[in-house]
Amino acid sequence: MSSNEYRVGDRAVSAPEPSEFEPSPFTKPRPPEALRFEVNLTAVANTKQSKTGTVQVNIPGFSPVTLYCDEQPPVGGDAAPPPLAFFTAGIGFCLMTHLTDILTARKIEVTSLRLEQRVRFMTNLGTMREFGHQTEGQCEMVETHVIIDSPEPAEKIQALLDEAEGSCMAHHALRNPIPWSTRLVYNGNEIDSREG
Numbered sequence: 001m002s003s004n005e006y007r008v009g010d011r012a013v014s015a016p017e018p019s020e021f022e023p024s025p026f027t028k029p030r031p032p033e034a035l036r037f038e039v040n041l042t043a044v045a046n047t048k049q050s051k052t053g054t055v056q057v058n059i060p061g062f063s064p065v066t067l068y069c070d071e072q073p074p075v076g077g078d079a080a081p082p083p084l085a086f087f088t089a090g091i092g093f094c095l096m097t098h099l100t101d102i103l104t105a106r107k108i109e110v111t112s113l114r115l116e117q118r119v120r121f122m123t124n125l126g127t128m129r130e131f132g133h134q135t136e137g138q139c140e141m142v143e144t145h146v147i148i149d150s151p152e153p154a155e156k157i158q159a160l161l162d163e164a165e166g167s168c169m170a171h172h173a174l175r176n177p178i179p180w181s182t183r184l185v186y187n188g189n190e191i192d193s194r195e196g
Contacts, residue, residue: 007080012064016042016054020185026058035059043069049076051083084121091142092117094170099146102163108156111149118143142174 016023023040043053049071056064068080076082092115103110123137148157165171172178184192 007068009065009067012054012056012066014054015056015064016040018042020183023058026060050079084119088117088119091119091170091174092144095144095146095164095168098164098168099160102160102167106160108152108160109150111151112147114147116145116147 018040024038026037029035037057037059039055039057041053041055043051045051051069052066053069054064054066056062067086069083069086070076070078070080071082072078096113096115099113099115102108103113118141119139120141120143121137122140123135124133125135125137146161148160150157179195181193181195183190183194
């Protein structure tokens with residue numbers, strides 16, 4: 001691998017096999033029922049900041065993928081994208097999936113479609129931890145620019161964006177409080193469980 005290549009991922013041999021929960025089977029909905037699915041991930045820490053994870057959408061036809069993740073030197077080897085790069089790309093790619101799906105279904109003519117995005121983060125990981133402070137971090141802002149060239153009227157393109165943002169699950173998670181939970185399993189025993 002050359003020094004300017006990242007190892008991002010490979011098609012996985014098998015699906016993620018979590019030990020702490022049972023992945024839900026996919027159930028095909030009957031209209032007007034909503035499609036409900038899940039994305040499952042198992043990840044392991046390797047040397048330094050290198051991580052490997054296997055992820056799969058539980059809808060039939062989606063292959064499991066092994067993804068590689070790393071951080072920059074000196075804490076990592078810079079051999080793969082960092083986690084926040086995947087997070088940021090996931091937000092943008094999810095919105096683009098909905099835009100392209102809707103414009104195709106509605107037969108909206110688009111000459112070009114681009115997305116530019118800036119996500120701002122804050123952490124004291126590299127500045128305050130060495131002084132004994134608790135490590136903290138935040139996502140401070142997500143700024144998305146959807147750039148569309150089209151012969152269609154502006155109202156039609158506005159409606160396209162409105163529908164795409166309304167159906168984008170990543171944008172929904174960013175804009176709305178969603179249930180969350182975290183369990184800590186230490187040496188085979190649960191020692192903490194939190195939710196909100």
